[in-house]
Amino acid sequence: MKPYLSLSSIQNDLNEGRITCVGLTNHYLKNIDEKKHLNAFVEVYREEALAKAAEVDARISDGTAGRLAGMVIGLKDVLSHKDHGLQGASKILDTFQAQFNATAVQRLLDEDAIVIGRNNCDEFAMGSSNENSAFGPVLNDADNQRVPGGSSGGSAVAVQADMCLVSLGSDTGGSVRQPAAFCGILGLKPTYSRISRHGLIAYGSSFDCIGIFSKTVEDMALVLEIAAGPDEFDSTVSASPVPSYSGSLEKLKGKKYRIACIRETIHTDGLQEEIREATRNTIENLKKNGHEVHEVDFPLLEYLLPTYYILTTAEASSNLSRYDGVKYGYRSPDSGTLETMYKNTRTEGFGEEVKRRIMLGTFVLSASYYDAYYTKAQKARRIIRDRTKKILEEYDFIVLPVTPTTAFQLGAHSADPVEMYLADLFTVQANVTGLPAVSIPNGSDREGLPIGFQVIANDFEEERLLAFSKEIMELE
Amino acid sequence: MDADVYSKYTVVIGLEVHAQLQTQSKIYSSDSTEFGNSPNTNVSVITLGHPGTLPRLNRKVVEYAIRIGLACSSEISRYNIFDRKNYFYPDLPKGYQLTQDRTPICIGGTVTVSPKNAEDREIRLNRIHIEEDAGKSLHLPEESDTLVDFNRAGVPLIEIVTEPDLRTPEEAYAFLAEIRQLVRYLDICDGNMEEGSLRCDANISIMPAGSDTFGKKVEIKNMNSLRNVQRALEHEIERQVMLAEKGEEIISETRTFNETTGTTSGMRTKEELNDYRYFPDPDLSPLVVSEEWLAAIEEKMPVLPRELVKKYVQEYDLPEYDARVLTDSKEIASYFEEIISHTDQYKAASNWMMGPVKSYLNEHTIEIGDFRLTPVRLVDLMKLVESGKVSFSIASQRIFPVMVEDTDSSAAEIAKRLNLIQESDSGAIEQLVDDVVADFPDKVTAYRKGQKGLLGMFMGEVMKRGKGKINPKMANELLRNKLG
Numbered sequence: 039m040k041p042y043l044s045l046s047s048i049q050n051d052l053n054e055g056r057i058t059c060v061g062l063t064n065h066y067l068k069n070i071d072e073k074k075h076l077n078a079f080v081e082v083y084r085e086e087a088l089a090k091a092a093e094v095d096a097r098i099s100d101g102t103a104g105r106l107a108g109m110v111i112g113l114k115d116v117l118s119h120k121d122h123g124l125q126g127a128s129k130i131l132d133t134f135q136a137q138f139n140a141t142a143v144q145r146l147l148d149e150d151a152i153v154i155g156r157n158n159c160d161e162f163a164m165g166s167s168n169e170n171s172a173f174g175p176v177l178n179d180a181d182n183q184r185v186p187g188g189s190s191g192g193s194a195v196a197v198q199a200d201m202c203l204v205s206l207g208s209d210t211g212g213s214v215r216q217p218a219a220f221c222g223i224l225g226l227k228p229t230y231s232r233i234s235r236h237g238l239i240a241y242g243s244s245f246d247c248i249g250i251f252s253k254t255v256e257d258m259a260l261v262l263e264i265a266a267g268p269d270e271f272d273s274t275v276s277a278s279p280v281p282s283y284s285g286s287l288e289k290l291k292g293k294k295y296r297i298a299c300i301r302e303t304i305h306t307d308g309l310q311e312e313i314r315e316a317t318r319n320t321i322e323n324l325k326k327n328g329h330e331v332h333e334v335d336f337p338l339l340e341y342l343l344p345t346y347y348i349l350t351t352a353e354a355s356s357n358l359s360r361y362d363g364v365k366y367g368y369r370s371p372d373s374g375t376l377e378t379m380y381k382n383t384r385t386e387g388f389g390e391e392v393k394r395r396i397m398l399g400t401f402v403l404s405a406s407y408y409d410a411y412y413t414k415a416q417k418a419r420r421i422i423r424d425r426t427k428k429i430l431e432e433y434d435f436i437v438l439p440v441t442p443t444t445a446f447q448l449g450a451h452s453a454d455p456v457e458m459y460l461a462d463l464f465t466v467q468a469n470v471t472g473l474p475a476v477s478i479p480n481g482s483d484r485e486g487l488p489i490g491f492q493v494i495a496n497d498f499e500e501e502r503l504l505a506f507s508k509e510i511m512e513l514e
Numbered sequence: 515m516d517a518d519v520y521s522k523y524t525v526v527i528g529l530e531v532h533a534q535l536q537t538q539s540k541i542y543s544s545d546s547t548e549f550g551n552s553p554n555t556n557v558s559v560i561t562l563g564h565p566g567t568l569p570r571l572n573r574k575v576v577e578y579a580i581r582i583g584l585a586c587s588s589e590i591s592r593y594n595i596f597d598r599k600n601y602f603y604p605d606l607p608k609g610y611q612l613t614q615d616r617t618p619i620c621i622g623g624t625v626t627v628s629p630k631n632a633e634d635r636e637i638r639l640n641r642i643h644i645e646e647d648a649g650k651s652l653h654l655p656e657e658s659d660t661l662v663d664f665n666r667a668g669v670p671l672i673e674i675v676t677e678p679d680l681r682t683p684e685e686a687y688a689f690l691a692e693i694r695q696l697v698r699y700l701d702i703c704d705g706n707m708e709e710g711s712l713r714c715d716a717n718i719s720i721m722p723a724g725s726d727t728f729g730k731k732v733e734i735k736n737m738n739s740l741r742n743v744q745r746a747l748e749h750e751i752e753r754q755v756m757l758a759e760k761g762e763e764i765i766s767e768t769r770t771f772n773e774t775t776g777t778t779s780g781m782r783t784k785e786e787l788n789d790y791r792y793f794p795d796p797d798l799s800p801l802v803v804s805e806e807w808l809a810a811i812e813e814k815m816p817v818l819p820r821e822l823v824k825k826y827v828q829e830y831d832l833p834e835y836d837a838r839v840l841t842d843s844k845e846i847a848s849y850f851e852e853i854i855s856h857t858d859q860y861k862a863a864s865n866w867m868m869g870p871v872k873s874y875l876n877e878h879t880i881e882i883g884d885f886r887l888t889p890v891r892l893v894d895l896m897k898l899v900e901s902g903k904v905s906f907s908i909a910s911q912r913i914f915p916v917m918v919e920d921t922d923s924s925a926a927e928i929a930k931r932l933n934l935i936q937e938s939d940s941g942a943i944e945q946l947v948d949d950v951v952a953d954f955p956d957k958v959t960a961y962r963k964g965q966k967g968l969l970g971m972f973m974g975e976v977m978k979r980g981k982g983k984i985n986p987k988m989a990n991e992l993l994r995n996k997l998g
Binding site: 116117118124126131134136137138140235236237238239240243244270271272273274352353355356358359360362364365366376380400403404405408412 | 568789
């Protein structure tokens with residue numbers, strides 16, 4: 039079977055009887071088997087996916103199939119999927135079974151999406167290389183010596199290597215867009231609160247977003263419009279109406295935009311030369327298409343990562359307190375007293391990066407340092423959001439690279455966490471501000487490693503963002 | 515120690531009162547709050563803190579908290595943030611408690627207390643805030659492990675924090691009694707301290723009389739009745755004064771009260787306390803209390819006990835004692851209110867409530883809610899007495915018990931059936947009076963010579979011969995006439 043890029047081509051072939059969902063599922067299962075070494079899946083639901091595929095086939099012939107009939111998806115191991123394992127790629131949730139479906143998962147299932155398995159990721163979504171997983175690292179299918187990016191590395195590789203059509207990840211500081219760029223696929227982080235967080239394992243609650251990996255903007259738009267919207271289980275979810283993102287792609291075609299390009303991101307020394315060139319080329323092509331592009335200053339760039347790390351680690355230190363060995367998951371065999379149970383369970387159950395962030399977060403929230411760090415970072419967050427919004431008052435979009443470099447070698451940044459954190463330099467702005475952003479494939483470097491192009495839009499302007507992304511995908 | 519020693523010190527007490535709000539479901543989930551269910555049955559993934567779960571605020575909780583704030587004249591916060599209080603304990607499923615640190619729903623306010631044998635005093639509140647209860651750790655003798663029951667986890671609480679305004683254990687007792695009465699009137703908590711739906715921690719210190727610098731504060735926990743709060747504080751004052759007299763240091767610590775010995779003992783010193791790392795919960799949107807919502811809550815506020823007492827004394831001219839007894843519980847008060855909506859005989863109504871009704875409830879150990887005689891039927895009986903057809907004592911001793919059981923017959927019907935209607939025919943009464951006057955000529959002479967006290971004897975004789983069914987007023991009048 040040929041690799042499919044879009045749901046519409048799959049549905050065409052299904053409707054014409056050229057393929058079946060069972061056949062399609064077997065195709066993905068075969069790819070998963072053949073590329074087992076990539077370690078993209080923590081668990082594959084072979085029998086279940088085939089059974090569901092047979093059901094969907096029956097519904098297609100009945101004419102009762104849902105809108106996602108024929109879409110085989112992967113779920114990052116931070117999304118609750120009833121009666122399936124859920125671990126956040128951590129030992130501390132060893133044996134844990136989810137008892138409910140995340141709202142986003144439920145909505146996709148209701149439209150007949152087939153879940154083929156759960157994807158490997160960085161532990162509790164903390165990482166930029168997918169090397170922090172209790173299940174071992176994920177490898178980039180473009181070059182097996184290189185990382186796929188993180189934290190949703192498994193989800194990105196699953197789409198990259200044709201193990202499923204679409205996958206859901208989560209993006210707290212770039213965890214969808216950065217691996218999408220490293221793997222040469224599309225990755226979307228919607229506006230904060232656009233998709234319910236119910237059923238998403240919390241890392242930094244005021245940053246966490248469920249995101250989407252795909253190969254076409256159409257699939258991304260369709261999945262978003264199904265997954266997004268009000269949800270009684272998440273009181274922070276937005277009540278703003280969900281437009282038909284997929285329907286708007288054609289409608290908004292040909293619109294001319296004013297676009298801002300953040301000067302500091304293009305001119306920084308740390309930017310890989312080929313990425314600078316690819317970004318400039320795309321900008322030139324956009325101008326040729328009739329868009330206005332201007333360079334703007336954003337002098338707050340250096341405050342993005344500190345703000346992001348102070349606030350997310352603060353929230354994470356509290357969010358991860360529930361993993362204590364009392365109620366579920368891993369409990370150290372050496373748990374003679376309450377204190378040893380806590381200490382040993384958490385020492386043995388959490389990986390190094392998670393422990394580092396819990397300690398950082400505990401520190402910044404401690405009484406003596408709260409104002410110096412947490413309060414100040416909240417203020418910085420507000421200022422960063424205001425400044426970014428100011429740009430978006432004048433411009434329709436902000437464009438910038440997704441990453442300073444293309445996919446790096448496994449182990450390249452393991453010794454120095456700060457070096458690793460720099461991989462998120464360009465992606466955290468959308469998380470600190472809550473704005474929607476997309477990573478779009480933008481060619482590759484000399485070694486054939488994919489490059490990404492990032493577009494940030496105003497709050498809840500995914501409709502325009504996706505239509506514009508489609509245009510960029512179709513550029514020369 | 516003699517009283518002189520105590521008079522050298524001023525006692526400073528502040529209370530933290532937790533009240534479980536009697537909402538149907540928990541504060542952040544739809545789990546039931548019912549007390550006494552099997553362990554870990556009122557639990558869902560939200561209560562258990564499963565990964566990916568988020569809290570959903572039960573607005574009823576906010577409404578209940580606002581009610582008590584209005585009752586205490588607190589300022590109501592219009593913009594509320596919920597904070598996480600982080601600490602590890604097995605009965606705390608999320609590893610943090612959702613509470614309000616920086617924006618309590620009620621700010622300030624006062625509660626008037628009436629301590630026994632002392633003047634009323636106004637106690638200032640610092641705040642009232644909303645939080646969630648934790649589960650319960652069970653240390654069963656037959657189990658080597660500690661077991662945890664999460665049924666209580668997520669049950670809504672309010673915490674009422676006073677300023678350090680209380681000066682005696684009696685005032686602390688009175689404060690708690692006041693709060694208990696208030697939460698019951700407001701229908702927000704059952705006020706049961708033994709079952710733990712109302713809990714109290716006390717902060718207490720002493721300082722030399724006349725000083726304005728507070729001493730080292732000791733926190734006392736584990737007092738499960740009003741009486742025990744008073745006992746614990748009495749003991750703690752004695753302990754602290756003794757230490758001070760010996761020149762020993764009082765250390766800032768948390769102590770637990772032992773009900774059996776009536777003493778307190780140290781649990782942990784304040785220095786060992788956690789840094790709770792409070793910060794705003796990102797999973798709950800800030801809650802805004804709109805003017806409309808607040809007005810709707812205000813509209814539904816019941817009349818509070820102290821207002822009722824004032825009304826009964828000032829408008830109905832009832833003794834303060836009566837007024838207090840009648841307003842002791844909301845149910846008694848509303849029963850009384852219904853009686854007086856049908857009659858303006860306030861004192862008579864009060865007498866009925868404080869006498870026959872109370873005795874009946876006590877004898878049968880039932881609450882007024884289970885009392886079968888409706889206020890309207892009691893008014894029917896009161897009117898029969900008023901009309902002179904039966905005396906109060908016949909009505910209360912003979913008719914009242916029957917009316918409670920026989921819910922179909924009117925007071926008059928029962929009186930007739932039992933042949934208890936008073937003789938009000940003046941001819942028949944006159945005949946009896948004439949007979950008595952004729953039978954005691956010596957006494958009549960003595961009376962007429964000035965021994966007016968004999969009137970009672972004549973009355974008694976008339977009533978006896980009339981078998982208690984004589985209208986005493988008429989008999990009295992006729993006797994006076996005949997005796998001249």
